[in-house]
Amino acid sequence: MIRIDYTDINNLSHVANRLLELAGKKKIWLFYGEMGVGKTTLISAIVKTLGSTYEANSPTFAIVNEYPAENSNNIF
Numbered sequence: 612m613i614r615i616d617y618t619d620i621n622n623l624s625h626v627a628n629r630l631l632e633l634a635g636k637k638k639i640w641l642f643y644g645e646m647g648v649g650k651t652t653l654i655s656a657i658v659k660t661l662g663s664t665y666e667a668n669s670p671t672f673a674i675v676n677e678y679p680a681e682n683s684n685n686i687f
Contacts, residue, residue: 620649623656631660661686 613633617626634640642650655667663678663686678686 620652623653624660626653627656627660630657658686 615626615629617623642654644650651667651669658665658667658678661678662680662682664681665678667678668676675687680686
């Protein structure tokens with residue numbers, strides 16, 4: 612298990628960058644947790660870090676969410 616601590620929710624870009632570094636070339640991720648723990652907030656930070664200007668929606672109610680990115684590689 613990997614632990615990433617942060618104290619400022621407004622600075623989730625640090626966490627997003629660290630997760631992307633750790634993921635390497637892995638492209639399928641699973642986010643699991645109780646409602647309200649911040650999964651969508653974290654996914655929003657990751658999507659923004661990957662270059663999309665779209666706001667992430669809660670994946671709880673969708674099968675697939677797609678976010679267009681500037682480099683033309685869409686994020687699913």
